Amino acid sequence: MVLINAEPRNFLHWLVNVKLSRIVVMVLAILILTPLITHFYLSKVERNVSSITHNAHSHLDLPENVDVKEIDLRVGVEELVRIRGSVLSELRDIEKKRQQFKQELQTYSKNIEELKTELAHHQTNLNRLKISVEQAQVAMHEALEQNTPDLALPKKLTPDSLPHILPPIPRNRSRNCRMFSCFDHSRCSLTSGFPIYLYDPDQHAVMNEGWDVDGFLKTTLKQVLGYNPHLTQNPKEACVFLVLVGEALKDTDDVTENIGNHLNLPPLDSEALKRLPYWGGDGRNHILLNLARRDLSAINGDIFSSVDTGRAILVQSTFYHDYFRPNFDLIVSPVLGPPGGDVWHECSHMVPSRRKYLLTFQGEMKINKAYITKKQLVFVDEELEKENTELNNFILEHLKQLANTHTSDKFLFDFECVPASDDSMNMGPQDWALCGTDSSRMSVLKESTFALIFAPSSIEYVSTTLLQARVYEALRSGAIPVILGGDQVKLAYSEVIQWKRVAIFLPKARVTELHFVLRTIPDEDILLFRRQGRLIWERYLASVQSTLDTIVAVLRDRLNIPPLPADTVAAVSVFNDTFQPILVLATGDVEQEESLGPLEPPYNSPAYRRNYSLGLTQGHEMWNDWGDPFRLYAALPMDPILPSDAKFVGSGRGFRPIGNGQGGAGKEFSDALGGNNPREQFTIILLTYEREQVLIDSIARLRGLPYLHSVVVIWNSPRLPSPELRWPDIGAPVHIIKAARNSLNNRFLPLENLQTEAVLSVDDDAHLRHDEILFGFRVWREHRDRIVGFPGRFHAWDLNTKNSWLYNSNYSCELSMVLTGAAFLHRYYLHLYWKWLPQAIRDKVDEYMNCEDIAMNFLVSHITKKPPVKVTSRWTFRCLGCPQSLSEDDTHFQERHKCINFFSQVFGYTPLLNTQYRADSILFKTRIPHDKQKCFKFI
Numbered sequence: 001m002v003l004i005n006a007e008p009r010n011f012l013h014w015l016v017n018v019k020l021s022r023i024v025v026m027v028l029a030i031l032i033l034t035p036l037i038t039h040f041y042l043s044k045v046e047r048n049v050s051s052i053t054h055n056a057h058s059h060l061d062l063p064e065n066v067d068v069k070e071i072d073l074r075v076g077v078e079e080l081v082r083i084r085g086s087v088l089s090e091l092r093d094i095e096k097k098r099q100q101f102k103q104e105l106q107t108y109s110k111n112i113e114e115l116k117t118e119l120a121h122h123q124t125n126l127n128r129l130k131i132s133v134e135q136a137q138v139a140m141h142e143a144l145e146q147n148t149p150d151l152a153l154p155k156k157l158t159p160d161s162l163p164h165i166l167p168p169i170p171r172n173r174s175r176n177c178r179m180f181s182c183f184d185h186s187r188c189s190l191t192s193g194f195p196i197y198l199y200d201p202d203q204h205a206v207m208n209e210g211w212d213v214d215g216f217l218k219t220t221l222k223q224v225l226g227y228n229p230h231l232t233q234n235p236k237e238a239c240v241f242l243v244l245v246g247e248a249l250k251d252t253d254d255v256t257e258n259i260g261n262h263l264n265l266p267p268l269d270s271e272a273l274k275r276l277p278y279w280g281g282d283g284r285n286h287i288l289l290n291l292a293r294r295d296l297s298a299i300n301g302d303i304f305s306s307v308d309t310g311r312a313i314l315v316q317s318t319f320y321h322d323y324f325r326p327n328f329d330l331i332v333s334p335v336l337g338p339p340g341g342d343v344w345h346e347c348s349h350m351v352p353s354r355r356k357y358l359l360t361f362q363g364e365m366k367i368n369k370a371y372i373t374k375k376q377l378v379f380v381d382e383e384l385e386k387e388n389t390e391l392n393n394f395i396l397e398h399l400k401q402l403a404n405t406h407t408s409d410k411f412l413f414d415f416e417c418v419p420a421s422d423d424s425m426n427m428g429p430q431d432w433a434l435c436g437t438d439s440s441r442m443s444v445l446k447e448s449t450f451a452l453i454f455a456p457s458s459i460e461y462v463s464t465t466l467l468q469a470r471v472y473e474a475l476r477s478g479a480i481p482v483i484l485g486g487d488q489v490k491l492a493y494s495e496v497i498q499w500k501r502v503a504i505f506l507p508k509a510r511v512t513e514l515h516f517v518l519r520t521i522p523d524e525d526i527l528l529f530r531r532q533g534r535l536i537w538e539r540y541l542a543s544v545q546s547t548l549d550t551i552v553a554v555l556r557d558r559l560n561i562p563p564l565p566a567d568t569v570a571a572v573s574v575f576n577d578t579f580q581p582i583l584v585l586a587t588g589d590v591e592q593e594e595s596l597g598p599l600e601p602p603y604n605s606p607a608y609r610r611n612y613s614l615g616l617t618q619g620h621e622m623w624n625d626w627g628d629p630f631r632l633y634a635a636l637p638m639d640p641i642l643p644s645d646a647k648f649v650g651s652g653r654g655f656r657p658i659g660n661g662q663g664g665a666g667k668e669f670s671d672a673l674g675g676n677n678p679r680e681q682f683t684i685i686l687l688t689y690e691r692e693q694v695l696i697d698s699i700a701r702l703r704g705l706p707y708l709h710s711v712v713v714i715w716n717s718p719r720l721p722s723p724e725l726r727w728p729d730i731g732a733p734v735h736i737i738k739a740a741r742n743s744l745n746n747r748f749l750p751l752e753n754l755q756t757e758a759v760l761s762v763d764d765d766a767h768l769r770h771d772e773i774l775f776g777f778r779v780w781r782e783h784r785d786r787i788v789g790f791p792g793r794f795h796a797w798d799l800n801t802k803n804s805w806l807y808n809s810n811y812s813c814e815l816s817m818v819l820t821g822a823a824f825l826h827r828y829y830l831h832l833y834w835k836w837l838p839q840a841i842r843d844k845v846d847e848y849m850n851c852e853d854i855a856m857n858f859l860v861s862h863i864t865k866k867p868p869v870k871v872t873s874r875w876t877f878r879c880l881g882c883p884q885s886l887s888e889d890d891t892h893f894q895e896r897h898k899c900i901n902f903f904s905q906v907f908g909y910t911p912l913l914n915t916q917y918r919a920d921s922i923l924f925k926t927r928i929p930h931d932k933q934k935c936f937k938f939i
Ligand SMILES: *[C@@H]1O[C@H](CO)[C@@H](O)[C@H](O)[C@H]1NC(C)=O
Pocket: 170, 172, 173
């Protein structure tokens, strides 16, 4: 500190204030006049004195007197000259001093300015430290207060033994099996991870002589189960054992000829089952898979009904009411799709909501020859059967009439057609056979708003392969299934899938109200049904892979064993032991004029807190809405929040209410995160490609950014950073991750070192201010499921072609996308980007080297059914003087038009939604830009 004397300061101050020239004149005047006047008076007095003394002889020597006068004058002049000289030198001195003072003044004011900024700087730092200390104290207090330690995971408990041999249970008991009576829970501890063991279908044949399992299924099943993380090779630790028993095929070519032979010999050999090495006498924890594929003939009915399957769980598409054990056996959809991979191209577009036909049906009533022998297995109520047949006839009559009524709605009923193939599906004594070929039916379904599906005509069936196949077909084509006799049947996985939202179930007696009901359904609901149907179809039915994953997941879900954690991508640093970055303290234009929050050490977001409750409280949404029931995520954007009083009463841990709950603005606001979620931090992901200096500057600007957990730089270039590069030390960890290859998809890699839920994705050249970032973060905390960011764009309907979208980045009062060049989003979506999005979308991103941000907007809007949130930004993002990125380029734009249209095709609709809303901080005063028109004139 330099102390400045008040006196010279005041003087200097005055000096500055008075006009300088005037001062000079005045000082000169004073300096010159004072000695002159003094001298004049003094010399006058002297002269007077001398004139008095000389008076006596003044008359006598007059000429002498003249001489004296001359001399006096000369002396006076000399005196004056001398005085002038001394005055001049004094003046010069004073001028020099003045210059000195002026210079000093300048240095002092410079010093003052410097000290002022230093003071402000220290003040902010001090405040920051104070907040940080306070926050640390709160955290410590919390840690001390918490009297229960974090729950440690019990040791993974898996059995280490093969199942013991127990005596088989009588059939009358096995027919009533439920999980509590027939399942051995001791093999499946909650922490076991649900290991499953597959008997190799080639080594453990369980079919009778003359039967075999479909070869395609055998190989495909082995292959796709190989991708399932639950699969284990060790039978000792297995919780359940999978046995592939079907689809059973007669191993001769001519099926019809052999019907007579195999009637007495069921496909399944119960003795072979008992010989399975881990059967344990009663088949505990065994899952018998009978998967049907339509294009191969099977006429087996319920192949298990005549076999003793002990305590095994049965999985198939055909069940008698009498034999189906609810919440024990599992109804599945036939595996009609490909082994795995993208399935979107099989689906038709979802709009328009209303298609050419309101309702269609194609099928012919057929007699099932194989049924007759099955009849002895189930109790048939002759009276009921008779009533049912009468009802069926009435329904037929009514529908035929309906097709001929004069209404604007179109129906297509085809009751007499060429059946697809003889005995193609499991049927009752008589049932609706499929009509036409797969593709001919598909083309009709694509033009149908609703697809009529009959429950099996014999009422002892709860499900048949045919019924499930019809539902499958309808959903694939976006026709909403209308199941007449819906109260008789159960669809696949009905313990987890809410089929009410997918299909319309009507009792047969409602056939006369059918037309009315369908007509009342508005477009919104039609599209909801259709979208839900597509979601269910894609996720659970479409391929062999999805079917098997679903079977495993449903069984696991029953036991409330959490899924295995979602895969993350290994974060390989570009640096290693010999190649280390050079760190320098970051400088540059760090905006620190405002304290924006505490600087804290990295604090990981709490993870995996709901392993055992998520499936219970939100399991329904997991299966039917936004979730992924196959994997466990560290945290979800849809995790529930506490009521606001809970954080003051009982559950306050981690919360940082503003003003400790009193609220406030200014300091109180910047001190605490507030909001409805506990404290957290965010990670910045920077994607970069060969712009080292731009990147370095961007990183340096992050120094002192509160709530920043760490920075992850994805190094997309195959060339490693130059070893001379000086990396800024910003006080938070910076990870430079080597990308496997140059791809924009890498922006969304679910890296293992992302420790926070909030991720700020930024381009390497985006220039965001600290306050912008933190405001964005606070807004995101209230919209955790959405993209929250700065650059808004929209998709505009092309009025020229009238059938496609255009990408638009102009100013507009409506937007539908927020680009991920500067946006917050939840880590969960990074997983979904790689797991949920069809590969075709990531391929398109690679093809164009473009559009990854559009893809992410599609994904998030698809899941949330909400638009993104745009946040107020004060400045532009692009740094001035930086090499311009491609984005202004025309081909770049053309590609983005194409991307939107292609993505819409893949999704089957355009999930983007418009928003006219922007988030400002509550006390923000909007400044009107001069050159721009606002949406409203005064607000
Ligand atoms: C089950 O069958 C066994 C023999 O077949 C019989 O002894 C037993 O009483 C039956 N149990 C029930 C509950 O019907």
